[in-house]
Amino acid sequence: QKEVEQNSGPLSVPEGAIASLNCTYSDRGSQSFFWYRQYSGKSPELIMSIYSNGDKEDGRFTAQLNKASQYVSLLIRDSQPSDSATYLCAVKSGGYNKLIFGAGTRLAVHP
Amino acid sequence: DGGITQSPKYLFRKEGQNVTLSCEQNLNHDAMYWYRQDPGQGLRLIYYSQIVNDFQKGDIAEGYSVSREKKESFPLTVTSAQKNPTAFYLCASSMSQGVDSPLHFGNGTRLTVT
Numbered sequence: 343q344k345e346v347e348q349n350s351g352p353l354s355v356p357e358g359a360i361a362s363l364n365c366t367y368s369d370r371g372s373q374s375f376f377w378y379r380q381y382s383g384k385s386p387e388l389i390m391s392i393y394s395n396g397d398k399e400d401g402r403f404t405a406q407l408n409k410a411s412q413y414v415s416l417l418i419r420d421s422q423p424s425d426s427a428t429y430l431c432a433v434k435s436g437g438y439n440k441l442i443f444g445a446g447t448r449l450a451v452h453p
Numbered sequence: 454d455g456g457i458t459q460s461p462k463y464l465f466r467k468e469g470q471n472v473t474l475s476c477e478q479n480l481n482h483d484a485m486y487w488y489r490q491d492p493g494q495g496l497r498l499i500y501y502s503q504i505v506n507d508f509q510k511g512d513i514a515e516g517y518s519v520s521r522e523k524k525e526s527f528p529l530t531v532t533s534a535q536k537n538p539t540a541f542y543l544c545a546s547s548m549s550q551g552v553d554s555p556l557h558f559g560n561g562t563r564l565t566v567t
Contacts, residue, residue, distance in 0.1 A: 346495070350493070376556075383562075384560070385543055385558040385559060385560050385561045386496070386543070386558050387558070388555050388556070388557070391555055430495065430496070432556075435462055438555055440498065440501070440511075441496075441498075441556055443488075443493075443495035443496040443497075444495050445493065445495040446495060
């Protein structure tokens, strides 16, 4: 079983819709969870972090964490074509600040 | 502007040659990391360093070497022992303390070995 799993997609949504990206992880002791956005050929950029159960909102983005189910998700409201990218889920697991990344979900927002 | 600078952006080498990728940061971060990304795969940790003159192997350290002589610099050498060196290499840094310390990435170096 992979440590951090994501559906590779592509996830295709129309402009203005809500995009829902999901991630599961295997280490129950994980404490920190991050979502990165990566445009094609570019480096990842941090868009959200979450550390406790529940929801965390930042603009059009909402991260949701359920530690009991070992599940973290990212919702993007009012999706725009500029949101089209690969979204990487990262989980702090094991040793010091060691992030484990999922393979990413490719999101395509069409006009 | 504070940030992480990786150079060069593109690098081409012949098989059997060692090559060194540069990573410099002016964020005053203690911790630095090297990741490798292959198509369709997540980032995999090669090496990381928490303080100057100290570094640890990540999940795929074989065929790579690093040094951390200065806080700002963490160069990665891809040796001829690395069987599949062609990849996108990402350097990152973070503050040393706290579980809520995200990684910040440089722009990456795309290495092609033929």
